[in-house]
Amino acid sequence: MSAAIIDGKAAAAILRARIAEAASDLRGRLGITPGLAVVLVGDNPASQVYVRSKAKQTVEAGMRSFEHKLAAETTQEELLALVDRLNADEAVDGILVQLPLPAQIDAGLVLERIDPAKDVDGFHPINAGRLAAGAPGLVPCTPLGCLLLLKQLRPDLAGLEAVVIGRSNIVGKPMAALLTAESCTVTIAHSRTRDLPGVCRRADILVAAVGRPGLVTAEWVKPGAIVIDVGINRVSAPELGEGKTRIVGDVDFDSAAAVAGAITPVPGGVGPMTIACLLANTVTAACLRRGLPKPAL
Numbered sequence: 001m002s003a004a005i006i007d008g009k010a011a012a013a014i015l016r017a018r019i020a021e022a023a024s025d026l027r028g029r030l031g032i033t034p035g036l037a038v039v040l041v042g043d044n045p046a047s048q049v050y051v052r053s054k055a056k057q058t059v060e061a062g063m064r065s066f067e068h069k070l071a072a073e074t075t076q077e078e079l080l081a082l083v084d085r086l087n088a089d090e091a092v093d094g095i096l097v098q099l100p101l102p103a104q105i106d107a108g109l110v111l112e113r114i115d116p117a118k119d120v121d122g123f124h125p126i127n128a129g130r131l132a133a134g135a136p137g138l139v140p141c142t143p144l145g146c147l148l149l150l151k152q153l154r155p156d157l158a159g160l161e162a163v164v165i166g167r168s169n170i171v172g173k174p175m176a177a178l179l180t181a182e183s184c185t186v187t188i189a190h191s192r193t194r195d196l197p198g199v200c201r202r203a204d205i206l207v208a209a210v211g212r213p214g215l216v217t218a219e220w221v222k223p224g225a226i227v228i229d230v231g232i233n234r235v236s237a238p239e240l241g242e243g244k245t246r247i248v249g250d251v252d253f254d255s256a257a258a259v260a261g262a263i264t265p266v267p268g269g270v271g272p273m274t275i276a277c278l279l280a281n282t283v284t285a286a287c288l289r290r291g292l293p294k295p296a297l
């Protein structure tokens with residue numbers, strides 16, 4: 001292996017410490033304790049784990065956590081009414097509705113109901129539009145975390161060729177917008193891209209956000225490139241025992257690490273940064289909502 005391993009766990013711990021400092025400063029100077037409301041509908045086990053971990057880290061950073069757990073059969077009207085209450089609640093600076101939502105609920109409608117000033121997931125069309133226009137707003141947590149990891153490695157990304165595989169609203173598109181704002185030359189690749197390995201081999205920065213275990217192999221990686229693996233895929237792992245599973249990324253880590261200059265592992269790369277960026281967005285929202293300057297985190 002030749003690549004440097006990008007330690008997302010360590011980077012996230014440093015970011016969380018800065019967030020805790022910013023939150024304590026807001027409380028000390030202005031009596032403001034940033035608050036994050038997390039809404040979980042139903043009993044998806046992965047979502048339960050995420051929500052628990054978000055609430056725990058919110059409290060550890062010195063902020064207030066409001067958890068709303070609703071039954072799987074909750075109606076769209078009931079969920080929209082809760083969002084309305086949270087929008088109006090002065091103690092709540094950030095609102096996160098955990099996805100996926102049950103089939104009877106239109107997720108788009110719910111996300112659009114969240115006050116854009118409290119939209120700490122950055123999924124509201126107003127915030128997506130601001131990002132596309134290069135205007136200040138709340139940025140989706142996962143691509144924001146990827147950008148922070150990249151900038152920690154290389155503060156000036158201007159002029160680099162970046163390829164983002166995946167065009168989702170949650171990761172791929174906002175990632176491409178953030179890299180464009182950093183003056184990278186950006187290509188968005190996806191399931192219909194022709195000669196995907198050839199396109200990827202051009203990249204100084206390669207971001208994989210697909211959901212296909214081990215899709216990106218050494219042959220796709222330009223020697224020395226920075227590889228950011230967003231994928232979270234659960235695969236069977238008989239080597240760990242019968243019926244056992246483990247989490248892998250979209251990048252075939254061992255082969256890609258032999259060629260790349262730096263690479264994020266899965267787990268321990270992008271994942272920890274995502275929740276840290278959610279906390280960062282909550283502090284940012286608490287400031288921007290009150291006309292205070294955005295804290296430098």
Ligand code: NAD
Nearest residue numbers: 142166167168171190191209210211230231232270271274
């Ligand atoms: P998505 O399913 O919404 O989008 C996947 C994208 O990949 C699509 O744009 C599609 O065109 C593209 N794609 C599919 N098959 C492809 C192929 N064979 N070749 C090239 N492109 C292909 O997924 P998403 O929500 O963007 O998530 C992507 C991955 O990132 C998933 O594994 C998800 O679990 C993970 N994820 C991780 C975090 C984190 O915190 N680390 C956060 C969000 C998502």
